[in-house]
Amino acid sequence: MKKYLPYLSAMLVVLFISCKKQEEEKPKVIYDATSKVKTEVPVDTNQILIADLPVNMEGTNFLIHPIGVVSGKGRGFKSSGESGEGFTVSNYGEYQITGYLKNLMFQEMGKDTLYALTDKPILIETATYLKIFADKTKQQLMVYSLSDMDTNKDGKLDSSDIKSLYISTVSGQKFTKLSADFQELVDWKIIESKNLLYFRAIEDTNKNGEFDAEDKLQYHFVNLLDKDWKVQEYKPI
Template sequence: MKNYIPYISFALIVLLPGCKKEEAPKPKVIYENSSKPKAEAATDTAQIEVADLPISMEGTNYLIHPIGVMSGSSKGVKSLDAGQGFTVSNYGEYQITGYLKNLKFQEIGTDSIYALTDKAVLIQTATYLKNFADKTKQQLMVYSLADMDTNKDGKLDSSDIESLYMSTISGQKFTKLSADYQELIDWKIIESKNLLYFRTIEDASKNGEFSSNDVVHYFYLSLNEKEWKPIEFFPLKN
């Protein structure tokens, strides 16, 4: 056994320098001089835009074209090497998911195609409110997306704050529902009352991270109104 001791010791010496400490998670928000972070994100010239084949939501008269990228440095990009081909989105249960730069809309029977927004965004989910449409004949879409480079790393990705938006099925009236710099927690529809409820969390401590010590906000809005104005309520107050 003595003959093996020097080799074991040498192996430990060789391996130790290769050990690295795990990197701490990056904050969602980085503040400069106690002011709000800038919203601009740098353009990645290495990205190649790709449009998936259009999606038709049942009972609607519009085609939706998901727009994403197939290469580049931004988080969430799906590469050809990963076996994803040219696909940049997934679809199921009236919801489009992915890391999308935009959605484009086309009324069936026309050649005109137009974008949901002209701003830099990263759309993670786009949900058609099918049950609500069946009941009220109003056809609406709800989106979760990043619209600001809140962690100031020069790009929009899933590490930035997630916000809640809504539009009509045609992509018109694209409206932000959650407040700036508040992270979306979740949302749901109360179909019997035609109401949309959602929760957000605010970085009250201004440490750039969200935790149980921060402030949770509760909102609802009527889907019957022409203008979508969330109303804050306080279920935890006596």
């Protein structure tokens, strides 16, 4: 038996590498005839929704309750974020909440009512308070990077799906999508002196399900003083 162990070990290594390669090569977008993606995902009965303790962005009159999941039955729990075991599903620092969050609940100071950011399935990775913008204009806004569609059609929303850019007031109202469907958010920034939010997204122009050098970057900006947050395209190159 011992003489077969090296061969068995080698086969297991090859199998692991093969599975890992297949996982890595899985397209980020899977298209059908209409290029529509079903956002509904099956309910995972092994997941339990919990809320972290609330966050108050400095200078605002609202509490934000991060909502995430812990999974596992029997002995203990494991969180859905990167924090490992325990009951914490988010992190907070420098006006930004991070994690893999199912939703955010908002509560005005002094009131008992809590309401959700959205009733649609999403997975929030970052929620950023525009503190500098608020200090200058007295408008309090939040910007989010999140997944809102099961673009790879694996039956769940996770970091393997396309990330989109959203905006809302600091109260969670007017939750609005800025980036286009099927375009992966690359980055965004605020030009404080002009009250503008600029962002880049990449479009899978060759429809191979991946975002690479052969695809096209799209450039956009939004006037944050615009009540409707109209997205405008620009062409720097």
